[in-house]
Amino acid sequence: MAGRMKEIVRTHGNSDHLGSDPTMNSQKNQKQRTMGGSGRIVVAAMLGLALAGCDTAGLLEVDLPGNVTAGDVESPGLASTMRVAAIGDFEWAWDTYVNYAARHSDEYIHSSGNFTARRQMLRDIPGDLGAYQSNIFGRWHTARMMLEQNFERLQGFTDQEVPNRARYMAEMRTYGGFVYIAFGEGFCGTPIDGDGQVRTPAQLLETAVDRFTEALQLAQAANQPHLVNAARVGRARAYLGLQQYGAAISDAELVPEGFTFSATRDQSQGRRENSMAATNRLMTNQAATVAPGYRDVRWKGVPDPRVNVTNTGFVGHDNSTIVWRHDKTPAVGGHGQDVIIASHREALLFIAEAAALTGDLGRAREIMNHFHEAAGIPPVTVEDTPTQDAVIRQVIEERRRELFVEGGHRHRDQLRWQGTPYAIPFLGEPGSDHPDGVDDYGQVYGTTTCLPVAQNEQVGS
Secondary structure, eight states: OOSOOOEEBOOOOSOSOGGGOOOOOOOTTOOOOOOTTOSOOOEEOOOOOOOSSOOHHHHTTSOOTTOBOGGGGGSGGGHHHHHHHHHHHHHHHHHHHHHHHHHHTTSEEEOOOOHHHHHHHTTOOOTTOHHHIIIIIIHHHHHHHHHHHHHHHHHTSOTTTSTTHHHHHHHHHHHHHHHHHHHHHHBSOBOSTTOSOOBOHHHHHHHHHHHHHHHHHHHHHTTOHHHHHHHHHHHHHHHHHTTOHHHHHHHHTTSOTTOEEEEOOOSSSSTTSOHHHHHTOSSSSOSEEEOGGGSSOEETTEEOGGGOEEEEEEEOTTSSOEEEEESSSOSSSGGGOOEEEEEHHHHHHHHHHHHHHTTOHHHHHHHHHHHHHHHTOOOOOTTTSOSHHHHHHHHHHHHHHHTTTSTTHHHHHHHHTTTSTTOOOOTTSTTSSSTTSBOTTSOBOOOOOSBOOOHHHHHHO
16 A cells, blocks of 8 residues: 555644643553653554545545654644643543552452452552553653653743743643652652663652752742642652651641642543542442441541542442442542642641651641541540650541542552551551451452552563
């Protein structure tokens, strides 16, 4: 057949409005390597034509609208398009990770009849599991590479060539910092740019601090207060993970009340939908159900509305498990609900944790009671938490409730407190909802806690 097949760069539409981002559909069946050292992402353009008596040679020479060659991305005229592409990749990765981390923690148990889905929720996640390699590990590295390469590209342009260059650069560094938050909190480690060196979680959080520090400077210079505050929340989160408690408090204190920074979602299916809402729909055949430990959460006998869980009466995908759902996404139509990346609520809890760990018990109790007052439940008193140990445990409990199924926080806490007196058991471990190593149907839990380095990254490095 005459004609040529062109390489094209994946683009998301030339628009600053992320809500209208016409991105590609799910790549869940595609194996991918992070390609961190590559200078571009290319995909094969595939065109199916229904032809009847047409000149195919001429048709195949036509440039498809919206497709650009790999070299075109270096043009300042496409800076806005590449900005939307990079942020779109991040938002997809963040949305996927938040839902995945909740299902990997003790917040959900599986109700799936699908072998791969069930395996992942039973914490049996080897590095060569294809769904894990592409859906979690691969998406994060695609987002990381897009953000970092786009930042470097913007550095080579001028403000005259790209009028919004300063803001775009601040965005690349802000979102990029949260990539390293996910890597540092939820993963066992990862190589970067195909160098074969697996960074530790602490090293990845240090990189997050560096990214957010640069983001703060850029966002302040560009007069972007929402990015300034997002970077402060992100850096406080990284400092907390690095046990630099004074620095965490200093950043978190500057975040204004009511602040929220979110990944945009819309009602389309695939990469633009809220995947937590898909997990939590009010319908039969669902693959996950809220774990028993979250089904009747109370404080001093009073139901805690922050963890509001109901029995749907529906049977899950396994045709056996009753599905319980929470109210953090709507029963129907929640696919377009944005997903929180950073918030003032998180910042307050960072302060509470740091205060408790450094002996400022009064401040930790004050913050916890801020949340109790908002929830309409009885306060936390000195009698409830008479010692530093008791305050630390209560802060962990407040995070469990306030940040339920949000931001990968519960998974972070399970990993953060491993090997300490405050350890939070994973499902299948003693003290969990499934303390004997098996689920309600006798299926054996695996040993995955932190998310492993994907095999394709190890081979690729």
